[in-house]
Amino acid sequence: MTTTVKLNPEQEEIRSVARGFLNARFPAERVRELMRTGTGFEESSWKEIADLGWTGIALPEERGGAGYGVVERCLLLEEMGRVLYGGPYLSSAVLAADALALAATEADGTELLEAILDGSTRATLVAAGDLLGEADQAGAVRAAQAGEEYRLSGSGGLTLDAETAQILIVLAELEDGRSGLFAVDSSAPGIALGHGAMIDETRKTAFVEFDDVPARRLDDGADTAAAMAHVLDRGAIALAAEMVGGAQKAIDMTVAYLKEREQFGGPIGRFQALKHRLADIAVAIDAAREGVYSAADAVDSGELDHVPLAAAAAKSAAGDGYCLATAEAIQLHGGIGFTEEHDIGLYYKRALSGQPMLGSSVDHRERIAVGLDV
Amino acid sequence: MTTTVKLNPEQEEIRSVARGFLNARFPAERVRELMRTGTGFEESSWKEIADLGWTGIALPEERGGAGYGVVERCLLLEEMGRVLYGGPYLSSAVLAADALALAATEADGTELLEAILDGSTRATLVAAGDLLGEADQAGAVRAAQAGEEYRLSGSGGLTLDAETAQILIVLAELEDGRSGLFAVDSSAPGIALGHGAMIDETRKTAFVEFDDVPARRLDDGADTAAAMAHVLDRGAIALAAEMVGGAQKAIDMTVAYLKEREQFGGPIGRFQALKHRLADIAVAIDAAREGVYSAADAVDSGELDHVPLAAAAAKSAAGDGYCLATAEAIQLHGGIGFTEEHDIGLYYKRALSGQPMLGSSVDHRERIAVGLDV
């Protein structure tokens, strides 16, 4: 059974464990401390996360995963979104791990995948504009073959956790115009990282440039482009889940504030105009969550034809919903919501920064329109 | 002084006379009677309107007009919009009269213009897609020259008051690809009217088809296309003024209803969510009104470079505002607002039907974007 309109007991347990762990490790003050570090996370809790089996939760057991599905991974990501977790889960455990599991050959990918899953290696995916929604994405990184070896050159674009990843998984254009997948050691000569910090300080990003960087090919060239499109869809679903979690937290914070803040002789939550706006947001986020799990269900039940549009629907609704929920949360918090010291601003910046990642709402709607043949 | 952020006493007087006359002649029940007739208006009040000097209010005295400006005409149209006046003012006194005054030669246009201004002849403008915002507008009516005479053929598109106009002023494409302006007797052979009633029953429209219809040329070919573009801009401003008047009436009706209708132990107007929505609408309509008079000011003070964008801004804001105000008015009236017998529905249908006329909001925004060079 792969529908999640009602979680099964095991899923409830996964959610509950995740919430407990993340609340304990990442209270708001800790998140603020970490965001002020260069790396944005701490090795110790990353190891714990790997030990909890979260890094491979959505991968089959034969690939070293926990044998659950994308649905269960989304449950984790929702909880990570709630606490603004800033570690390399999306980069390493979602995008890079999925690329290795789904687009690399077993011979080329397994060893690295194992290292990612046990937490000893962190990787990230470099996919030029695809990853951060820029328009000039075609062939931004080019791979030149020299015997058995490949060399990469070009702009990889804004990349998640580029400064802390030990391995870069790079989607590059081969000389014949097709796509190839490569592994690059992040300490290799010719890699330059440019300042690319976004307004969301809790998540680290940087621009990556390649200048004749030695790379190891991971794919066999059969259907790398299609496999990587699916990897990016799974990434969009994951990010959407994280956004829904953040949006829900923003709603919860706002509801609590409206109950507590008094003006004109009573809690401002009694004002109907504010209530109606919150009701609309709550419905939008509930709907966005259903969109996420609908897409996750489609992946897990193998309805692959439906995945691209379902992923597009999930990301666009979650992205718009998160921006709406946090923007309204700031407004409804009044002056205090507009201060750096109030946490709601961190959620707003996370929401904005996530909007272009893995496809903006506008671009995903375009995908849907094309899919509906209009 | 041509700004109308504050009306001068003469303008106040024009508005006041117009409101008095229109309220007396066109109470809601009379508007309903007239909309059920085929013509939508009565000859007697049309004659009165001509005698009041409204038909030529915006034309100079030397062309038989009253020598006021577009601003004063907009004041009349706002009042007409308030009562859902359904007579041929927009078709004959605005579009056709402006075409004759601004795009026809004096030799060719003056006699007909005089007949329009004194109310003895009603004309309408046939301008294919331009008038009703359809896409396939290029050269829908073609004019073929045979000696001194011209013959028109093709689709004129949806046309205001086509069934009651005695003269059709037709913008047609000449054999050399340029535009020409023609007068056609509406009883001429070869004219066919097709059913084109819109959901707004208070204003009559029909499709006009020409099959080798004899026509008299009105222009000298010098700059007919530019002159007619200006005529259509003046028409858009006029329609926008009418829409603002209707929107204001919708707000007034809704405010009155919210004060009077009791639910849960008091007037529903005390509910803040409803108040805030009305406040937003009131501001939008106030802004739309300023947009209309800003455009009218630009015409009257000869700032012709600014007219196209100002007219586009006026029509799009008034069109969107009118649709918003009436749609919300229906919602806020609850079940009763959704009935045929309540007048608010007539305003909603007028708003919707006016949206594509003389350019939709989407298309006018596109004009603005082009004008801003993006």
Added chain:
Amino acid sequence: MTTSISTLSSSILGPEISLAPENHPFRQEFRSWLAANAPGVPEPLDQDKRFEMRRAWQRTLFDGGWAGPAWPEDVGGRGAGPLHQFMYYEELALARAPYAANTPGIALLGPTLMVVGSDELKARFLPAILSAEEIFCQGFSEPNSGSDLASLRTRARLDGEEWVIDGQKIWTTWAQYADFCFVLCRTDPSSERHRGMTLLVCPVDQPGVTVRPITQISGDPEFAEVFFDGARAPASYAVGGVDDGWSTAMILFQFERADQGFTDHSRMLVELQDIAADLRASANVLSAQASASTRRTLADIWIRCQQLRRFNLRTAVRGEAGESIGMGGSIVNLFWGELERDIAELASTVHGPRGLLAGTEPSHRLLAGRGGTIHSGTSEIQRNIIAERLLGLPR
């Protein structure tokens, strides 16, 4: 406009849901039956003709044993649970079948009778509801108690063996076609607000009942005022306890909220196919910009339809597990109402100005679509409920 009627591929509804799989025997059986029996022509615009088609279609459903899928088998239904109902409505939409004529009876009064009705009432009314032999309408709202139902004033008193009813109802859907009206009345004259009401079934064809249809802005007389002026109903026609009508009404509302027929995502997704086809053919009526804006709206509405599909599935799964729909009903109702309105607007927009011509399907749809946020609890009431009861904001 596209009016071709054919059985569509179920993949247009979105990914198959394993709990309600496409190859389920119930679904397959209904699909085959529909292929043989669905009329294959769209509902006519004229409301009288539409009603007649729906009555005939319900008779066809009844003859095939498909009129009341959720009803127990011993009263002519199939005992289908909520998930089967989810499939049932999807299949009806894919077959572009008409609606049934007697929806208030099948979805509201019938199920309520089965919970709180006397054996006499069940025997008297259930068969006629299902066969559409007798048509039922719902008399709840009053001119001065629209959103505020507890303030209703229609009253009934027992006069020997009969109830005598006086008062006025409004917004009664299709009362002009009905044989019976189920009326919420105040039966304890000293009562206030939620107390002292009774739900009565009242015959319509009698001198004490006058039905005055109200024409909507769409031109349809879809609703009616119903005047009760000494109208009489047998004493035994009280549904549920006398003076306990508020509880009875709440049971009835639960059925309304849980019934996916009222918030049918699949009809919307089928309609969206038609709209997409119209949009593809719109090059001569829409400018490039209008076309681009419309296709973005289409994509957005498709997303919302998919979300509504999940909401309906969630309702079904929770119902299957015996859970009450609770606040979820208000969420779905609010979400559906705005979607219904927006899809109607889109259906008109793709035709450009021609979508606003009187008497056409798109313009009729556009105007009728505005009812979605007003009927069955305005959007404003739903937002109050969500804010206060779900989010816990103070009153």
Added chain:
Amino acid sequence: MTTSISTLSSSILGPEISLAPENHPFRQEFRSWLAANAPGVPEPLDQDKRFEMRRAWQRTLFDGGWAGPAWPEDVGGRGAGPLHQFMYYEELALARAPYAANTPGIALLGPTLMVVGSDELKARFLPAILSAEEIFCQGFSEPNSGSDLASLRTRARLDGEEWVIDGQKIWTTWAQYADFCFVLCRTDPSSERHRGMTLLVCPVDQPGVTVRPITQISGDPEFAEVFFDGARAPASYAVGGVDDGWSTAMILFQFERADQGFTDHSRMLVELQDIAADLRASANVLSAQASASTRRTLADIWIRCQQLRRFNLRTAVRGEAGESIGMGGSIVNLFWGELERDIAELASTVHGPRGLLAGTEPSHRLLAGRGGTIHSGTSEIQRNIIAERLLGLPR
């Protein structure tokens, strides 16, 4: 991003308005002066540097006689009426000039002093306000009386020749740069709501005053908390009547609402030019769809800027005729706040993801822009005022 500074053609502001004509001598004189004196570089992002630039710029304006156009000539102004002020702000925007440092003094306290201030206070403060020699900030809001000003709790009592002030203010703009704070205090301890308040001018540089800047989400410490802990001000530093501070505050708010510097359409229209240029250069960062959507937004915002221009003109014309701005102030404030927010969002959107990079002008603008609907009366408060006082809906 476009950061070139040049004097723009005034036609970008829209059609010339005959009441405020482009060839007006006042306008021409100021334009020539600006061409010679405007700094020609954009304001720096760093707030401290920004303040210093504004202080220097106000000094330049002062030296040229342009710091307080609306002030009477005998106190160093030009006696310019509202229409001249309309032109003044348009010319400043066209020259891309910085803001003045002492806006709270020039636009709020100074004009209020001229109406209700003592001769002593006028002589003491007006010259220093205009020259930016002394900087002023406004202390009205409190932690528990944001929108509800009448509930304020900061109190002052006379102790011989001095007021002693205790309490806390918040949302005081740029208090860290100020020499004086004008503070609304409760001076009659037994008073409630609107009664018993006094507006006092309090020196900031004293032990009893602590300024704690509050960093905004934009990273700017634009506002501050100001703590008064036995702070002292001379008894004569009461502006207007003692215990009559609510009236004084209302006079001050009238100046705020009528000042077009707070709702400056012309800066927005100039900014829109830059955004349009950025959009033209955006092909490598925006997809075709994002670009189309952005240009539609740009057109929409241009329309709203033009409407704001008319609102400001209306305010000016009515002011010229001696009319109070009345409810119009709330309309303009609400309209401006949402426009300010949306234009900031647009300015970021045209850069695609790069518009969200930390420490850049577009992202700073985006975050700072959210303040427009919160400062100087939230949009919610404005809507209440419009609904209740303009439309007359019941409380």
